[in-house]
Amino acid sequence: MLAGDLANAFAGKRFDMHVHTTASDGVSAPADVVRQAAALGLGGLAITDHDTCDGLAEAAAAARQAGITLIFGVELSCELAPTRGAAVREVHMLGYFYDPARRELGQMLRYLQQQRRLRAVRILQALADAGMPLDSTFLRDYAEGGAPGRGLIARKMVQAGYVQDSDEAFDKWLGHGRPAYVPRWRLDATEAVRLLHRAGGVAVMAHPIQARDDRLIALLAAAGLDGLECCHPDHDAGQEQHYRAIAQRLGLATTGGSDHHESGLGGHTAAGAEIMELLRRRHSK
Secondary structure, eight states: OOHHHHHHHHOOOOOEEEEEEEETOOSHHHHHHHHHHHTTTOOOEEEETTTTTHHHHHHHHHHHHTTTTEEEEEEEEEEEEESSTSSSSSEEEEEEOOOOTHHHHHHHHHHHHHHHHHHHHHHHHHHHHOOOOOGGOOOOOOOTTTTOOHHHHHHHHHHHHHSHHHHHHHEEEEEIISTOOOOOOEEEHHHHHHHHHHTTTTEOOOOGGGGGGGHHHHHHTTTTEEEEEEOTOOOHHHHHHHHHHHHHHOOEEEOOOOOOOOSTTTTOEEEEEHHHHHHHHHHHO
């Protein structure tokens, strides 16, 4: 887009910058999510499926038809230790405005998807061993792409009547340290920042409260992090202001997103001016 077109696309509008679809562990197809966003009056949204960009083509076609802006996104599963020898923390990195055709990024996404599928098979086996067998045929939908996650398996457990809701599935079975938890390989978070930059995009740390260590933000900022997701369903008003203050101190852009999987689309959004700032950072690299 030209500068004037960009101003028209983003000025005065709200964007949900953290949205999942059936390409990973969301409940709605990419086109359906786009139509829902348009019905809510959003100016646009970013599809940020876990470790995959397979839903972007479908979403882009729907966005053109709906007349709203689609931002190419992805959520990379990463890890980082706050200091040498310290416990490694899980970090999720949101990438925006990248070129999905870049070979290096594509290779990494395919590897991450493969790891997710292998992990899903191992989780299903652990559940079966615990007396909770699940029909694994749903994994066939991800044989050629996409990234099945624990959220999807949790919903299958609910449907089978093994648990009341997804929270119970994670609390009792799928969460870290629980009987059906299976670890998997994750990308170093600083390398994720560099990978997204090499693909022409920007890197934003997702829901920093979940990393449980604010020192990671400064480490990532030193590695070139572009922004911080301050507005998120897991952040209350005080925590949002806390992270906005950190972002300001470290010179990071701020964003917001609903982390939509089943509900909440458009509930936590970023202003058009914040998206323009991310674009400015992308073009200044």
